[in-house]
Amino acid sequence: LFSYFPGTPTWPGDKTDLTYAITDTSAVSIDVSALKAVFARAFGRWSAATTLNFTEVESAADADITIGFYSGAHGDGEPFDGVLGTLAHAFSPTDGRFHLDAAEAWVAEGDVTEASSDVAVDLESVAVHEIGHLLGLGHTSEADAIMYPTIKTRTKKVELASDDVEGIQSLY
Ligand code: TQI
Ligand code: ZN
Ligand code: ZN
Numbered sequence: 001l002f003s004y005f006p007g008t009p010t011w012p013g014d015k016t017d018l019t020y021a022i023t024d025t026s027a028v029s030i031d032v033s034a035l036k037a038v039f040a041r042a043f044g045r046w047s048a049a050t051t052l053n054f055t056e057v058e059s060a061a062d063a064d065i066t067i068g069f070y071s072g073a074h075g076d077g078e079p080f081d082g083v084l085g086t087l088a089h090a091f092s093p094t095d096g097r098f099h100l101d102a103a104e105a106w107v108a109e110g111d112v113t114e115a116s117s118d119v120a121v122d123l124e125s126v127a128v129h130e131i132g133h134l135l136g137l138g139h140t141s142e143a144d145a146i147m148y149p150t151i152k153t154r155t156k157k158v159e160l161a162s163d164d165v166e167g168i169q170s171l172y
Contacts, residue, residue: 002147002167003138005092010136010171011052011064012094019057020098024068027102030123034108039067042127045158046135049165050172064094065134069102083119084153090130098130112156122156137167 011018020043022035036056043054060066073079078089080101088100100106105117112122132147139149142163151157160168 001142002140002145002163002170004136004167004171005133005138008136008171009093013172015064016051016172017053017055018064019055019062020065020067021057021060021063022067023060023063024070026069027071028069028106030106030108035123038108038124039127042124042131042158045128045160046131046168049160049168052135052172063096065096065098067098067100069100071102074099084121087121087151088126088130090133092133093136096134098134100126100130113154115154118153120154121151122154122158125151125155125157128158128160132164132168135168136171137164140164140167 020039022039025032025035040056046052047054057063071080080086080103082103086101087104090098105120106123107115107120108123112120128146137147140147140163142148142161145161145163146157147164147167
């Protein structure tokens with residue numbers, strides 16, 4: 001079963017067009033066009049299940065959601081911890097901050113299950129999970145769902161389960 005954040009924060013019901021900006025990528029060596037494609041696919045999975053639309057914008061000032069990669073402490077009191085452990089975090093609506101640990105062996109292109117690193121983490125899988133948080137979902141008890149609170153390395157899990165769809169459709 002899905003859950004929400006305490007108090008059930010959501011984006012306002014009249015605001016179905018949300019924007020996002022990929023603002024800080026200097027800490028990772030992933031090609032920016034590959035990053036853009038991954039995040040567009042991840043947002044698309046949630047927009048397909050709701051009335052929400054997501055558009056990438058260039059400027060953080062114009063964005064509801066900001067996405068960046070950081071190492072260690074990065075100014076929000078929730079420092080990243082190096083390889084594995086915390087991979088990423090996202091804040092509840094309507095904060096919009098989505099941060100990823102630059103220290104991870106992110107896989108943005110190709111088949112993560114074939115990755116040479118045994119700590120390889122699929123970027124789209126983590127993005128789909130964190131976008132669920134950005135939209136107001138907490139964790140679920142349903143192991144097949146995107147919002148289940150564990151993911152294995154070298155694993156791709158990007159398809160919303162019925163539990164994720166029911167959760168997001170109860171909010172939007
Ligand atoms: N990051 C945690 C997570 O996103 C951070 C976190 C814990 C959190 N509790 C939260 C964020 C409540 C928002 C609300 O769950 S993580 C997974 C998963 C992480 C974990 O790095 O541990 C994924 C990031 F669920 F698979 F384990 C992405 Cl997919
Ligand atoms: Zn952060
Ligand atoms: Zn989570």
